[in-house]
Structures are given as structure tokens and as C-alpha cells.
Amino acid sequence: MVVEQLRPHGVTDERVLLAMASVPREEFLSQRMRRHAYEDRALAIECGQTISQPLVVALMIQAAAPQPDDVALEVGTGSGYAAAVLSRLCGQVITIEREPALAEHASESLRRLGFDNVEVAVGDGSLGWPASAPYNVILVAAAARGVPPALVEQLADGGRMVIPVSTSIEEPQDLRVYERRYGPVDGPPMIACSCLRMMPTCVISFA
Numbered sequence: 001m002v003v004e005q006l007r008p009h010g011v012t013d014e015r016v017l018l019a020m021a022s023v024p025r026e027e028f029l030s031q032r033m034r035r036h037a038y039e040d041r042a043l044a045i046e047c048g049q050t051i052s053q054p055l056v057v058a059l060m061i062q063a064a065a066p067q068p069d070d071v072a073l074e075v076g077t078g079s080g081y082a083a084a085v086l087s088r089l090c091g092q093v094i095t096i097e098r099e100p101a102l103a104e105h106a107s108e109s110l111r112r113l114g115f116d117n118v119e120v121a122v123g124d125g126s127l128g129w130p131a132s133a134p135y136n137v138i139l140v141a142a143a144a145r146g147v148p149p150a151l152v153e154q155l156a157d158g159g160r161m162v163i164p165v166s167t168s169i170e171e172p173q174d175l176r177v178y179e180r181r182y183g184p185v186d187g188p189p190m191i192a193c194s195c196l197r198m199m200p201t202c203v204i205s206f207a
Contacts, residue, residue: 001054005040011058013065019088020058025051028079028109047099051079052141058085060162063177064137066090071132073154075125076141080106084115086139093118094132096125128154135159147178155180 002017011017026037028051033043042050061082066072070090074083077097083106087093097103100122107120121129125140126148134156140163147163155161161178 001038001040005055006058009055009059011055011062013062015089016058016062016085019061019085020054022088023081023084024113025054025081027113028081028084028106045079045102046105047102049078049099049102051081057082060139060175061086061089063175064139064160064162066137070136071134072137072139073129073132073135073151074139074141075128075151077103077106077120078141080110080115080118080120082139082141083118083120084110084113086137087115087118090137091117092132094121094129094135095119096121096123096129098122098124126150130154138162140164152178152180157181 002021006017006020026034029037029043029045036043038054040055041053045051066086066089068089068091072086072090072093074086074093074095077083077095080095083093083095095106095118097106097120103120103122110118110120123129128148128150133154135154136156136159138151138155138159138161140151140161143164143166145166147161147165151161157180159180163176163178165174165176
């Protein structure tokens with residue numbers, strides 16, 4: 001997977017590559033799907049959802065640049081696979097899932113495999129998880145029309161959020177990276193945005 005799928009397509013961070021290699025993707029799949037575990041595509045899981053393809057997971061985590069002491073929030077737990085990879089690279093991961101059955105299954109898998117720095121929560125991911133904020137890293141699994149204000153508020157200064165954004169059904173998704181920076185005194189936080197499609201970086205304010 002690392003040699004054939006990740007390195008040739010832009011994953012260069014050695015920490016991310018090591019984390020991807022160390023997490024057994026098959027353990028987050030049903031028995032009938034395990035033979036497909038290392039194919040470079042999304043795979044079906046419970047509740048009509050999917051486990052993201054390895055390249056997408058690796059690129060998102062690389063873009064977020066997690067550090068060993070970081071606290072991270074993942075929006076959209078799914079199988080728990082991405083949270084497991086992320087947990088190898090930072091101090092604590094809070095992952096939130098809307099579907100209670102998926103959250104329970106992911107929690108069991110993570111606990112069984114020894115990922116003890118991951119906490120699984122049930123709730124609306126667009127609202128984040130204020131109890132453990134602020135976050136140095138926020139990863140959002142599902143595409144959004146815009147950036148949820150609650151997630152911006154829960155980003156630490158210097159924190160990075162990676163989120164797929166699509167302005168309409170017809171438009172392709174852009175994988176965007178937002179970084180919260182200090183704004184003017186008494187002003188709103190400044191959010192620097194860049195796109196993994198190499199679009200120019202822009203700076204926007206959230207009142």
C-alpha cells in the first residue's frame with residue numbers, strides 16, 4: 001500500500017507513511033470485505049457508509065500535519081480507521097459519529113486493537129465537540145457546502161482543519177486546509193485557506 005498507492009501520489013511525510021503501515025485496515029471491515037482491505041478505494045461499511053480509500057486518509061492527515069502533543073477532532077468516525085491512523089500521530093483523538101450503531105462498533109474495534117488515546121462520541125459533527133476544545137487538528141470526513149462555524153470556533157490558534165468542500169452537487173469537491181491565525185486586536189479570528197488542488201491561498205474572517 002505505501003509503495004504502490006501512497007508514495008507515488010504525493011504522500012511524503014514519513015510519520016504518516018509509518019502510521020498508515022502500522023494500522024491494520026482489515027480489522028475495521030466486515031469479514032466479507034476484508035479481502036479488499038488494501039485496494040485503493042472506498043469500501044462499504046454499516047449504515048450505508050464507507051471507509052475512505054487509504055490515499056484520501058493519508059493525504060488529509062498529511063495536510064493537517066498533526067504533532068505528538070496535539071488534540072485532534074475527527075468529524076465522521078465511520079469504521080474508526082482514520083481515527084486509528086490519526087491517533088498514531090498525536091496525543092489524543094476525539095471522533096464524533098452521528099450513527100450510534102457505527103459509533104459503538106468503531107469504539108469496540110479501537111478498544112480491541114489498543115488505540116486507547118481515542119474517544120468516540122455520538123452527535124452532530126457540524127457542532128463539533130466543545131467539551132474537549134480547542135483542537136490543534138480537525139478532520140472532516142464528509143463534504144460540506146461551507147465551513148461549519150462551530151468547528152472554526154473550536155480550532156486552537158494555529159490549528160489546522162482539513163475538510164472537503166463542494167459548492168453544489170454538480171461541482172467536484174475541493175479538499176481544503178484552513179489554518180486559524182491571530183487576527184487584529186478585538187477583531188474576528190482570521191482563517192487562512194489553501195486548497196490541495198494548488199489553488200491560491202486566501203484569508204477570510206469569521207465574525
